[in-house]
Amino acid sequence: MRLLNARSLFVPAFLGLAVSAGAMRPGASLPSEPGRPSTPIVIDPGHGGDDEGAIVRGIQEKDLALIFAKKLKARLMRDPEQAVILTREDDRYVRLDERLVDSVDASGSIFVSLHLNQVKGKKAAGAIVYSYGPEKLRAWRKKRHPSVAPMPAPPKVQSGASANLAYALSKGLRADGFRAEASKSDYYVLKNPASPSVLIELGYLNNPDEAAKLVDPAYQDRMVESLARSLEQFAATRGVVSKL
Numbered sequence: 001m002r003l004l005n006a007r008s009l010f011v012p013a014f015l016g017l018a019v020s021a022g023a024m025r026p027g028a029s030l031p032s033e034p035g036r037p038s039t040p041i042v043i044d045p046g047h048g049g050d051d052e053g054a055i056v057r058g059i060q061e062k063d064l065a066l067i068f069a070k071k072l073k074a075r076l077m078r079d080p081e082q083a084v085i086l087t088r089e090d091d092r093y094v095r096l097d098e099r100l101v102d103s104v105d106a107s108g109s110i111f112v113s114l115h116l117n118q119v120k121g122k123k124a125a126g127a128i129v130y131s132y133g134p135e136k137l138r139a140w141r142k143k144r145h146p147s148v149a150p151m152p153a154p155p156k157v158q159s160g161a162s163a164n165l166a167y168a169l170s171k172g173l174r175a176d177g178f179r180a181e182a183s184k185s186d187y188y189v190l191k192n193p194a195s196p197s198v199l200i201e202l203g204y205l206n207n208p209d210e211a212a213k214l215v216d217p218a219y220q221d222r223m224v225e226s227l228a229r230s231l232e233q234f235a236a237t238r239g240v241v242s243k244l
């Protein structure tokens with residue numbers, strides 16, 4: 001698979017890499033010599049533009065996902081060596097396949113899609129960190145993007161890395177006092193061929209108590225801090241051996 005757009009041409013320069021985008025194979029790791037750029041982290045704020053995602057009592061998933069994504073980027077970039085790419089910086093629709101472009105070009109990157117959940121009722125609570133796999137709760141599945149061609153499942157080795165990342169992020173959230181679990185889904189972006197890829201449902205907008213927390217800047221900061229620490233730890237140990 002080859003995905004390219006004008007934006008992706010800037011990625012190698014941004015990362016300070018001496019190779020062109022075309023010379024990098026999807027799925028290949030960056031060289032492991034000391035001093036190489038740290039593992040790039042691609043953050044994907046879900047939805048955008050006409051695709052609002054969930055809307056509950058005036059809170060739009062697309063807006064909240066962007067707020068969390070920008071905070072996570074700012075937090076991760078406190079390390080000047082850390083490359084962070086957002087798939088959208090503002091309220092615009094980006095096709096699902098285009099969201100994967102930067103991470104495919106920045107081979108060896110970590111891909112994190114951020115969403116907010118909505119189900120019936122008011123009681124469901126907590127974050128879910130998905131990696132690729134057979135979905136457990138098919139009834140929840142929503143085919144929101146029928147126009148995008150289906151993609152094959154990722155190689156098993158990358159599913160394993162994604163599952164490790166989902167496990168690390170959910171474990172980190174629990175350690176920091178959040179309710180969180182790791183799970184499997186076959187969402188399109190989780191089939192990203194280049195990266196360990198996860199999709200995080202940060203919480204439930206249909207739960208009034210949780211929605212109130214999710215729009216609270218202090219709560220956002222705490223959650224972002226937890227996610228950032230887990231991502232930094234994962235990025236630092238990638239390419240060695242996963243001991244998760």
Ligand SMILES: [Zn+2]
Pocket residue numbers: 046047053054061115116
């Ligand atoms: Zn969503």
